[in-house]
Amino acid sequence: MERNSAAPAERKCPIETVIHILGGKWKPLILWHLLDSAKRFSELEKLIPEVTQKMLAQHLRELENDRLVDRTVHPTVPPKVEYALSEYGQTMVPVLQTMCDWGEAHNRSLAEEAESAQAIS
Amino acid sequence: MERNSAAPAERKCPIETVIHILGGKWKPLILWHLLDSAKRFSELEKLIPEVTQKMLAQHLRELENDRLVDRTVHPTVPPKVEYALSEYGQTMVPVLQTMCDWGEAHNRSLAEEAESAQAIS
DNA sequence: CCGTATCCGTGGCGATACTG
DNA sequence: CAGTATCGCCACGGATACGG
Numbered sequence: 001m002e003r004n005s006a007a008p009a010e011r012k013c014p015i016e017t018v019i020h021i022l023g024g025k026w027k028p029l030i031l032w033h034l035l036d037s038a039k040r041f042s043e044l045e046k047l048i049p050e051v052t053q054k055m056l057a058q059h060l061r062e063l064e065n066d067r068l069v070d071r072t073v074h075p076t077v078p079p080k081v082e083y084a085l086s087e088y089g090q091t092m093v094p095v096l097q098t099m100c101d102w103g104e105a106h107n108r109s110l111a112e113e114a115e116s117a118q119a120i121s
Numbered sequence: 122m123e124r125n126s127a128a129p130a131e132r133k134c135p136i137e138t139v140i141h142i143l144g145g146k147w148k149p150l151i152l153w154h155l156l157d158s159a160k161r162f163s164e165l166e167k168l169i170p171e172v173t174q175k176m177l178a179q180h181l182r183e184l185e186n187d188r189l190v191d192r193t194v195h196p197t198v199p200p201k202v203e204y205a206l207s208e209y210g211q212t213m214v215p216v217l218q219t220m221c222d223w224g225e226a227h228n229r230s231l232a233e234e235a236e237s238a239q240a241i242s
Numbered sequence: 243c244c245g246t247a248t249c250c251g252t253g254g255c256g257a258t259a260c261t262g
Numbered sequence: 263c264a265g266t267a268t269c270g271c272c273a274c275g276g277a278t279a280c281g282g
Contacts (some may be wrong), residue, residue, distance in 0.1 A: 014224025015149040015217060021227075025255070028136040041264055052256055057265060077253085078263045088230075091223065096136060098219040102212065103135025106142075109209075128272085146275070162244055177244060201261045212279060 018095065021066050024059045026051050031085065031096060034069060038084035068092060139216065142187050145180045147172045152206065152217060155190060159205035197218060 022028050023104060025054060033039060044056060063069045074080040079082075100103035102119050144150050146170060154160060154168045165177060174226045181204055189210035195201040206214075 013150055013153045013221065014228055015153060015220045017224035017227055018220040019149055022140075028140055029134055032134045032136060053265070054267095055255065055258085058255090073264095079265090080265065091141075091226065094222045095219050097215050099136045099139040100134065102216045103138035105212065106138055107135055174245070175247095175277085178276060179275090194244095199243090202244065 018113075021068070024055075024062065026055055027059050027063065028096065028099075030059055030063065031068065031089070031092065032100075034083060034085045034089075035093065037097070038072075038082045041081055041083070043091070044083070063089075122138045143213075145176075147176055147180050148184065149217065150221075151152070151177070151180055151184065152189065152210070152213065153221075155204060155210075156214065156217070159193075159203045162202050162204070165204070184210075186188065 006042055022031065029048055029051075030044065033044060039047070041056070043061075044054070044060075045051070048056070060069065060071070063070050070084050070086045070089075072082045072084070074082070143152070150169055150172075151157075151165065154165060160168070162177070163180075164173070165181075169177070181190065181192070185192050188207055191205050193203045193205070195203070203216070226229045
């Protein structure tokens with residue numbers, strides 16, 4: 001591991017920090033799904049069908065280490081574990097939102113481009 | 122290549138799009154340095170000493186393909202090439218800014234944490 | 243000065259099987 | 263249900279050398 005949490009490197013631009021923290025393939029998706037409410041492990045698996053158990057577990061660990069999500073274990077049988085955006089994780093919401101807005105606009109402009117290209121042919 | 126530009130995958134969350142576009146190791150840094158003014162290839166090399174020519178060239182090409190930067194060739198001897206944030210690239214500024222702000226705040230809270238840990242010992 | 247070409251190592255990620 | 267363990271691919275990225 002060692003790619004997350006307390007990287008000793010000096011970062012000229014703080015953007016690097018963000019990239020580093022949600023640099024996993026599924027990190028943003030996971031956070032996105034946790035935005036509205038806490039989710040169980042199996043729920044996240046269903047919400048993101050393409051992700052493997054390994055990566056889901058690994059990314060959740062890293063997000064937990066970075067204090068962005070809280071992991072709550074209910075001592076029941078069968079075991080029940082819930083993941084929620086931590087108070088600190090809430091501070092990431094504007095970042096997620098801004099990125100999401102831009103992504104939407106970008107996708108729309110791509111769609112328009114494809115449309116006008118089709119109009120030519 | 123093939124990792125950038127016109128990915129056919131359906132993206133549930135537009136955040137994926139952003140991640141995809143500035144998913145390179147040096148992309149955010151490059152854009153960051155282009156924020157205030159256009160830069161030459163060699164200037165960017167000096168501003169980001171750790172980056173290799175290969176990666177700098179590769180990332181600049183991808184950013185150009187994604188319409189985020191404009192590449193201007195001055196037909197002089199010796200050749201002079203300038204890279205600038207395109208008009209479309211300007212729309213990315215708020216994203217960069219938000220991420221940067223969060224990164225700063227995060228680094229600060231990490232520093233405080235280290236400080237209080239030191240106070241104990 | 244501004245790149246491209248080639249070789250190669252690292253690690254992110256997937257697939258599968260196993261455990262408390 | 264909620265994970266861990268192990269194996270292996272391959273794309274990302276670094277180093278070096280070469281071309282316009």
